[in-house]
Amino acid sequence: MHAWPASEVPALPGKGRDLKIHDSATQGTITLAPGPVARIYVCGITPYDATHIGHAATYNAFDLVQRVWLDTKRQVHYVQNVTDVDDPLLERALRDGQDWTELAERETSLFREDMTALRMLPPQHYIGAVEAIPGIVPLVERLRDAGAAYELDGDIYFSVESDPNFGQVSHLDAQAMRLLSAERGGDPDRAGKKNPLDPMLWMAARPGEPSWDGASLGRGRPGWHIECVAIALDHLGMGFDIQGGGSDLAFPHHEMGASHAQVLTGEFPMAKAYVHAGMVALHGEKMSKSKGNLVFVSALRRAGVDPAAIRLALLSHHYRADWEWTDEVLAEAVARLERWRAAVSRPDGLPADALVEEIREALVNDLDAPGALAAVDRWVDAQNASDGDDESAPGLVSRAVDALLGVAL
Structure with a gap:
């Protein structure tokens, strides 16, 4: 499976600092100091109802991570999956009378288009669950043969008790885990399981x-979790720098995936940091496919909204915060984009070296994008209120906003 084209990341003077996240x-909060190549795995979409603002907010967060690392002159090895076969996808295809493969291909293509428009840097490896199956099967066999998995009516389940570190990603108690398992694709009430939390590794064929x-x-x-484990281990190995996704993935997905990988390799932890983006709401409720309260990036683009404004709307909220999408949020982003573009369109301006450092400092402190936007706002306000004579300043601001925030002015 191919990803989307990469936009050029301008080079900036100086060098960024290590990310605290x-x-x-x-x-x-920990400080990450990767080697020459920083490694990140971000869980991708199940391709239906793509791409909504909740998706975009999550991938925007991890795009910032890449940009911070690139600013330190490191290379970034970024891997993302596509869950192109799963119960929710099959259910949607059946509901709409579509072939599930056509639905997955269409929605994945739309996702690529939206990521390109939003200037999200693409993964080096963009892997579908279906194409990963040849690598998944041996891992399930190894877990079964090691006694960490068992069969139940032809299905293969992972035993969470085989991992002594189970629970150290989400830090939830057993009751909370059971409730979330039922809500998020698990089957804790199935009779015959050794532990209600045990997740499925391999689902026997159904008619x-x-x-x-x-x-x-x-x-x-x-199963859902082993898919990401197989792809991550194949392309990144254990101990990679960041496992990322939305906060709703902390349990069960990232918890279970970590346990799978740790039992398979005997190493701990799977990732040096587990980083989770907040949820986006609409009309007071979390934006979700099941509720249908979605705002789509593609619909905004068709309505003539500049993708740079959409990105600024996302950046105006801290990545870990839960927030609500409103018309006012978008209107403020559109107005901000106009102010910024007007300020950098002048032939000269106020010196901007300090601004570059302010943006860097905000982003290395747990991706404080709102702080970075405020720094640019201050420069823009000063630029509009006085005459500067630095001919290089507008261009430097444009390059910094592009390189570090992904917004093309």
């Missing part, structure tokens, strides 16, 4: 549903 596993050859597992398809 909130880690869900330690429940505090009328797609299935693949699973070697000794029989025909079937992979």
Whole structure:
């Protein structure tokens, strides 16, 4: 599966600093100091109802991570998956009378278009669950053969008790885990499981549903969590720098994936930091596919909204915050974009070297994008209120906003 084209990231004078970011596993801020190549895995979409603002907010957060790392003169090895076969996708295709593969391909293509428009830097490896199946099957077999998985009516389940570190990503108690498991794709009430929280690794073929050859597992398809584990281990290995996604992935997805990987490799932890973006609401409720209260990036673009304004709307909220999308949020972003573009369109201006450092400082402190926007606002206000004579300043501001915030002025 191919990703989307990369926009050029302008080079800036000087060098950025190491990223300090909130880690869900330690429940505090840690400083990441990757080697020459920083490694990040971000969980991708299940391709239906793409791309809504909640998606865009999540991928915007991890795009900022990439930009901070690139500013330190590191390379970034970024991997993202597409869950292109899963129960919700099959259910949507059945509901709408569509072929599930056509639905997945169409929505993935739309997602690529939206990511391109929003200037999100693409992953080096963009992998679908279906194409990852040949690598998933051996991992499930290894877990089963090691006694960390068991069969139940042809399905294969992972035993959470096989990982002594289970629970150290989300820090939830058993009752909370059970409730979230039921809400987020698990089956805690299924009879015969060793532990209600045990997640499925391999689902035996069901009539009328797609299935693949699973070697000794029989025909079937992979569970949700093992998909990301196989892709991450294949392309990044253990101990990569960031495992990222929305806050609704902390449990069960990231918790279960970490346990799968840790049992498979005998190493801990799977990732140095587990980073989670907040949820976006609409009309007082979390934006979600099940509720249908979605605002789509593609619909905004068709309505003539500049993608740079959409990006500024996302950047105006801290990535870990839960917030609400409103017409006012978008209107403020459109107005900000106009002010910024007017300020950098002048032939000269106020010196901007200090501004570049302010943006850098804000972003390395847990991706404080609102703080970075406020710094640019201050420069713009001063630029509009006085005459400057630095001919290089407007261009430097444009390059900095592009390189560090992904907004083309």
